[in-house]
Amino acid sequence: MMNPVMPEPCTILDVHKESEHEWTFRVASDACPAHGQFMQLSIPKIGEAPISVSAQGEGWLEFTIRSVGKVTDCIFSKEPGDMLFLRGPYGKGWPVDEFAGKHIVVITGGTGLAPVRSMLRRFAEKPEYVKSVHLISGFKNEEGIIFSGDLVKWKEKFAVTYALDTDQKEGWRTGFVTEFVKEIPFDEFQGGYAVVVVGPPPMMKFTGLELMKYNVDPEKVWMSFERKMSCAIGKCGHCRIDEVYVCTDGPVFPYTTARDLVD
Numbered sequence: 001m002m003n004p005v006m007p008e009p010c011t012i013l014d015v016h017k018e019s020e021h022e023w024t025f026r027v028a029s030d031a032c033p034a035h036g037q038f039m040q041l042s043i044p045k046i047g048e049a050p051i052s053v054s055a056q057g058e059g060w061l062e063f064t065i066r067s068v069g070k071v072t073d074c075i076f077s078k079e080p081g082d083m084l085f086l087r088g089p090y091g092k093g094w095p096v097d098e099f100a101g102k103h104i105v106v107i108t109g110g111t112g113l114a115p116v117r118s119m120l121r122r123f124a125e126k127p128e129y130v131k132s133v134h135l136i137s138g139f140k141n142e143e144g145i146i147f148s149g150d151l152v153k154w155k156e157k158f159a160v161t162y163a164l165d166t167d168q169k170e171g172w173r174t175g176f177v178t179e180f181v182k183e184i185p186f187d188e189f190q191g192g193y194a195v196v197v198v199g200p201p202p203m204m205k206f207t208g209l210e211l212m213k214y215n216v217d218p219e220k221v222w223m224s225f226e227r228k229m230s231c232a233i234g235k236c237g238h239c240r241i242d243e244v245y246v247c248t249d250g251p252v253f254p255y256t257t258a259r260d261l262v263d
């Protein structure tokens, strides 16, 4: 019987520096994750980290990683041709089937764009799948901008608001993503919408509260969570919050559950 937690060695095909601390690693893999799922990336004798799949294609997956510690720093020392160990995909991703034919609002903060990137790419390739996409993406400053190429392409396909927290940049707004929620024409959507929110916990908390001010239905809002994990298959309890296992019940949750998970 196959061991469900046995990592597989996979070759790094490409490393793209999105920003100083956020790099995208393209890795050879035949895995077919759903949009919003994550994989466990590991380096022998160093450790393992859950990372969302930020894009996928035939025979490859991309992971956009922020170097913050032991495992991620070690991954940053790798080059094309080196090996990474992968297991997964794990968790519940975005309910993309439910999104079909709806107006989709996506609100992200910083690297929170990574877990929605593969879904946005799909919507850009197949615009007829949804009625419209409104994307609000915020970054701390210009140095923190990731996926610059995608951001330019999405301008042509979606209604976009790109923002920096306090800095000025031509074609960009200045302010937190929460400030632009009021500009989304929810009244025009006649109930046929879904909202996706990903970012640091305070950003998700305040974006959720802002959405509620405009009478957005909490059951139509989805958020993705990052928690410390170990097994990623619902066995060890590392990711547990009360009765919820983030690794198997999530990482994507409806706001009705997510609002109790936001610290």
Ligand SMILES: Cc1cc2nc3c(=O)[nH]c(=O)nc-3n(C[C@H](O)[C@H](O)[C@H](O)COP(=O)(O)OP(=O)(O)OC[C@H]3O[C@@H](n4cnc5c(N)ncnc54)[C@H](O)[C@@H]3O)c2cc1C
Residues within 6 Å of the ligand: 038, 047, 048, 049, 050, 051, 052, 053, 063, 064, 065, 066, 067, 068, 069, 070, 071, 072, 073, 111, 114, 115, 225, 226, 227, 228, 229, 251
């Ligand atoms: C479902 C899921 C998807 C994720 N997707 C991405 C992604 O696409 N890109 C990305 O860069 N990161 C992602 N993360 C976060 C990533 O897993 C952590 O940053 C990573 O595990 C840190 O490992 P490390 O050994 O480098 O850092 P460590 O040396 O273990 O810790 C460095 C710091 O990061 C914190 N940390 C450690 N693990 C986590 C964790 N799982 N979640 C949040 N904080 C943590 C620690 O408390 C410490 O402050 C995701 C996490 C989850 C649970």
Ligand code: FES
Residues within 6 Å of the ligand: 228, 229, 230, 231, 232, 233, 234, 235, 236, 237, 238, 239, 240, 245, 246, 247, 248
């Ligand atoms: S990480 Fe082990 S139960 Fe979720």
